[in-house]
């Protein structure tokens with residue numbers, strides 16, 4: 461696997477550096493040219509392999525080139541299946557909806573209409589906003605500080621990252637940001653929002669909705685508790701606003717259940733999904749909308765690529781794969797491996813380092829370290845053959861987000877590389893703590 465064909469000519473990065481826009485970013489952090497990928501491994505054109513803790517920013521939960529999913533896609537292609545269908549009825553789309561209903565929604569008792577916006581996450585967020593504003597007849601929407609919801613103007617207004625907002629060139633409005641509970645431990649954010657919405661002198665316009673990530677991915681792996689989610693559900697009912705759950709990064713099993721909010725036993729009014737929904741990195745997004753809020757008239761939301769049939773084929777196969785391989789329970793089990801591993805090893809390196817996560821979505825917080833520490837860690841990891849990303853304020857959180865199908869040994873190998881790099885970075889003169897055998901044993 462992954463060995464370069466000796467007849468291949470190595471590509472130079474000049475083509476990108478000369479002709480591609482300056483806006484490109486991931487390639488600057490991992491400056492090689494990738495050619496292949498399999499499972500939890502990315503392979504560059506020279507044949508070098510990298511363990512993937514980035515996972516296409518959450519788009520490859522089922523592993524790169526997953527054989528089962530790819531097989532279904534290839535079969536469909538070879539059978540001259542319809543590839544582009546706008547929003548016309550098609551077999552591929554019908555089977556995807558049917559599978560989603562049968563395997564995911566009905567067993568959970570969820571009654572949602574499935575709305576196909578354009579194929580990216582931000583498209584789904586835009587349509588959720590449009591629906592909430594139409595249903596409630598109000599423009600204001602609440603969003604949590606630290607949240608990331610996309611880069612088109614409506615969703616960018618929700619997103620808090622300063623540089624992304626500054627770059628858009630227009631004022632971003634109709635959103636009120638409220639503190640995430642992780643920002644001020646001990647501060648009752650639910651009571652605060654309740655006060656904002658009850659006080660006729662708060663200056664906050666009554667909102668149509670609030671949008672929530674149950675675990676903030678780009679914001680630094682900030683988790684809201686089950687109790688907070690339940691209280692927020694009640695608050696939405698009290699103040700007549702819709703609860704929108706952004707499951708774009710946390711969905712498709714990432715936190716150990718298909719939807720990350722299931723742990724709180726709540727039912728959101730709208731759920732937006734994308735990323736791994738398309739199985740093997742195919743673009744696909746949906747908004748799940750309670751029937752009573754399915755208010756957009758035919759054509760009121762549109763987009764040419766809402767009907768990318770290969771994504772539907774891959775999406776259906778991905779759900780089948782997830783069910784067949786018990787991926788939700790497996791994610792919980794592997795999450796425990798990460799948790800126990802970090803608890804043991806980080807303590808040896810620096811007991812003040814904190815970490816947090818759910819399922820296979822973890823972050824190590826370097827907020828108390830000098831600026832640039834995490835960038836150094838990311839670079840050294842890459843040089844050692846491990847690809848991972850940073851998130852949070854000033855990129856101070858190192859993110860661990862491997863494909864859910866990662867083998868236990870590979871997971872531990874990646875964690876081992878990361879610990880070595882962290883130890884060498886934060887304590888360059890000191891000893892690198894040796895792994896102890898009981899720490900690297902998978903937790904069953």
Ligand SMILES: Cc1ncc(COP(=O)(O)O)c(C=O)c1O
Pocket residue numbers: 517580581582583585608609610611673677678706707708709710734735
């Ligand atoms: C939680 C969340 N919402 C929305 C988006 C936007 O998705 P896309 O990049 O597909 O537009 C992202 C992307 O990272 C995300 O993590």
